[in-house]
Amino acid sequence: MTVVDAAGLTAWVHEFTRLVHEQRDALTQLDAAIGDADHGANLDRGTAAAVAALEAQAPEEPAAVLKTVATTLIKTVGGASGPLYGTFFLRAAGALDGDDGAAFATAVRAGYEGVVARGKAERGDKTMLDALGPACDALDEALGAGKPLDEALRLAADAAAQGRDATVPMVARKGRASYLGERSAGHQDPGATSATLLVEAAATALAGRG
Amino acid sequence: MKKLINDPADVVPEALRGMAAAHPELRVDHENRVVFRGDAPVRGKVGLVSGGGSGHEPMHAGFVGTGMLDAACAGEVFTSPVPDQVAAATQGVDGGAGVLHIVKNYTGDVMNFEMAAELAAAESDTEVVAVVVDDDVAVQNSLYTAGRRGVGVTVLLEKLAGAAAEEGRPLAEVAEIARRVNATGRSMGMALTSCTVPAAGRPTFDLPDDEMEIGIGIHGEPGRRRVPLAPAREVAEMLVEPVLSDLDMTGGDGVIAFVNGMGGTPLLELYLMYAEVVAVLEKAGVGVARNLVGSYMTSLDMAGCSVTLLRADDELLRLWDAPVRTPALRWGA
Numbered sequence: 001m002t003v004v005d006a007a008g009l010t011a012w013v014h015e016f017t018r019l020v021h022e023q024r025d026a027l028t029q030l031d032a033a034i035g036d037a038d039h040g041a042n043l044d045r046g047t048a049a050a051v052a053a054l055e056a057q058a059p060e061e062p063a064a065v066l067k068t069v070a071t072t073l074i075k076t077v078g079g080a081s082g083p084l085y086g087t088f089f090l091r092a093a094g095a096l097d098g099d100d101g102a103a104f105a106t107a108v109r110a111g112y113e114g115v116v117a118r119g120k121a122e123r124g125d126k127t128m129l130d131a132l133g134p135a136c137d138a139l140d141e142a143l144g145a146g147k148p149l150d151e152a153l154r155l156a157a158d159a160a161a162q163g164r165d166a167t168v169p170m171v172a173r174k175g176r177a178s179y180l181g182e183r184s185a186g187h188q189d190p191g192a193t194s195a196t197l198l199v200e201a202a203a204t205a206l207a208g209r210g
Numbered sequence: 211m212k213k214l215i216n217d218p219a220d221v222v223p224e225a226l227r228g229m230a231a232a233h234p235e236l237r238v239d240h241e242n243r244v245v246f247r248g249d250a251p252v253r254g255k256v257g258l259v260s261g262g263g264s265g266h267e268p269m270h271a272g273f274v275g276t277g278m279l280d281a282a283c284a285g286e287v288f289t290s291p292v293p294d295q296v297a298a299a300t301q302g303v304d305g306g307a308g309v310l311h312i313v314k315n316y317t318g319d320v321m322n323f324e325m326a327a328e329l330a331a332a333e334s335d336t337e338v339v340a341v342v343v344d345d346d347v348a349v350q351n352s353l354y355t356a357g358r359r360g361v362g363v364t365v366l367l368e369k370l371a372g373a374a375a376e377e378g379r380p381l382a383e384v385a386e387i388a389r390r391v392n393a394t395g396r397s398m399g400m401a402l403t404s405c406t407v408p409a410a411g412r413p414t415f416d417l418p419d420d421e422m423e424i425g426i427g428i429h430g431e432p433g434r435r436r437v438p439l440a441p442a443r444e445v446a447e448m449l450v451e452p453v454l455s456d457l458d459m460t461g462g463d464g465v466i467a468f469v470n471g472m473g474g475t476p477l478l479e480l481y482l483m484y485a486e487v488v489a490v491l492e493k494a495g496v497g498v499a500r501n502l503v504g505s506y507m508t509s510l511d512m513a514g515c516s517v518t519l520l521r522a523d524d525e526l527l528r529l530w531d532a533p534v535r536t537p538a539l540r541w542g543a
Binding site for chain 1: 263285286287288289290291292293294316317318321322325348349350355356359407409410414415427429430431432434
C-alpha cells in the first residue's frame with residue numbers, strides 16, 4: 001500500500017505547521033528561559049511559508065514536497081533552526097526512495113543524520129537530536145518487528161516525547177543555551193520540543209495509512 | 211510592552227525603510243534586507259559583508275560605508291539572516307578582489323553564512339573567506355559550549371578590516387588582519403535589565419531591582435551569574451579583570467578600550483563607566499591608546515554595558531585612525 005505519497009507528506013507538513021502555530025508561545029517561552037525567545041515565532045513564520053509554497057507549487061513527487069519545505073525553511077526561518085530543519089527535509093528528500101513505511105523511516109533517518117552533520121552536535125547535548133534520535137530508533141525497531149507504520153510512528157512519537165522530557169536535567173553543550181553552563185539545567189529544550197511536534201505530526205497525519 | 215512600533219512582525223522592514231530615507235548615500239535592497247554602500251561593488255576592493263539578527267543597532271547596517279562594511283544583512287530580531295540574503299550581499303559587493311564574511315560566533319549565524327558561502331561557491335567564482343568573531347570571555351571556549359560569543363570586538367574588527375580593504379589590500383591580508391584583531395581582543399558584558407523582543411512582548415528574563423547579570427551576551431540571554439547590584443567602580447572590576455586574566459594586555463602599544471552601551475543605558479553612565487575602566491586599567495599597568503564610548507552593539511532596550519579591550523600595535527592604530535564614513539562611525543572623512 002502506498003503510504004508515503006505527496007498527499008501524505010503534505011498532510012504531515014500541514015499538521016506540523018498547525019502544531020507549531022498552536023504551541024508558538026510555549027516554544028518561545030521555553031526559548032526565553034535558556035535561549036533568546038524567538039524559536040516559536042521563527043518556526044511559525046517558516047512553517048506557514050512552507051505550507052504557502054506547497055499550495056502554490058503543488059508538487060506531485062513526494063521528494064519534491066520535502067525539497068520545497070526544505071528550501072522554504074532555509075529561506076525564511078534564519079537562526080539555527082532554519083538551517084537545521086531545512087537540512088532535515090533536504091536530506092530526507094534526497095534519501096526518499098519508495099513509498100512504504102521503510103522508505104519513510106530511511107528518509108527520516110537521513111534527515112536526522114543531516115542535522116547531526118550540520119549542527120555538529122550529538123545526543124545528550126540538549127538539542128533537537130535528543131527527540132529526533134530516539135524517534136528514529138523507535139521507528140526502525142517497530143518496523144523491523146513487523147509493526148504497521150502508524151503504530152510505529154505512534155511509538156516514535158512517544159520516544160520523541162520521552163527524549164524531550166529527558167532534556168530537562170541536561171546541561172546544554174550546543175547552541176545558545178550552552179552559554180548558560182549549569183544554569184541551563186532544569187529547563188526543557190525548545191528544539192527537542194519542536195522536534196517532538198514534528199514526529200507527533202507524522203503520527204497524526206500518516207495514521208491509517210498502513 | 212511599550213515600543214514605537216506598528217506591527218511586531220514588520221519591525222525590521224519598516225526600520226530599513228527609515229534607514230534608506232535617512233541615509234540616501236546607502237542603497238537598501240528591501241527584498242533581501244541588505245544595506246549596501248551606495249557605490250558597491252567597488253572595483254578592485256575586497257568586499258566586506260557582515261550581518262546578523264536585528265536589534266543590535268547601529269550594528270551592522272550602521273557600519274556600512276567608506277572605510278568599513280560594503281554590505282550588511284539584517285535578519286529578524288535576534289535571528290541570523292538566511293543564506294539567500296548573505297548570498298545576495300556577497301554578489302552585490304564583489305568587485306573582483308573577493309569577499310570577506312565577518313560572522314559572529316553564534317550557532318545560527320555560522321550555519322547560515324556557511325550555507326551562503328556554499329551557494330556562492332556553487333553559483334559563481336567569487337572568492338569568499340569567512341572570519342568568525344569569538345571574543346566573549348564570559349563563555350568558556352570548550353567542547354562543552356558553542357564556543358565564545360562574538361560581541362564587542364566585532365565593531366572594532368569591522369572598522370580595522372574595513373580600513374585595510376579601503377587601502378586596497380588583498381583578501382588574504384584583510385582576512386589576516388581580521389583574524390589578528392579577533393585573536394587580540396576580548397570582551398565582557400553585564401545587564402541591569404532584560405530586553406523585550408517585540409514579537410515576544412515581554413522581558414526575556416526577570417531581574418529584580420537589587421540584582422544584575424554578569425556575563426551576558428547581546429540577545430537577552432541570561433548571563434553566567436546573578437549578583438547583587440554594585441557601584442560602577444566594582445562593576446568595572448568585574449568586567450575588566452576577566453578580560454585581562456584571559457589575555458595579557460600589558461606592555462606594547464596599549465589597548466583600544468571600548469565601553470559599549472546595551473541600548474537602554476544613558477551616555478552619562480557610559481562615560482562614568484569609562485572613567486572607572488580607565489582607573490582599573492591604570493592600576494593593572496595597561497595604557498589606553500584609543501577609545502570608543504557609546505552604544506554601538508546593543509541588545510534592544512537592555513540596560514547595561516560591555517567592556518572590550520584590544521591589544522594595539524602600530525598597524526592597528528594606523529587602521530583605527532584611517533577615515534571612516536558610516537551612519538554610526540565617522541571621522542577623518
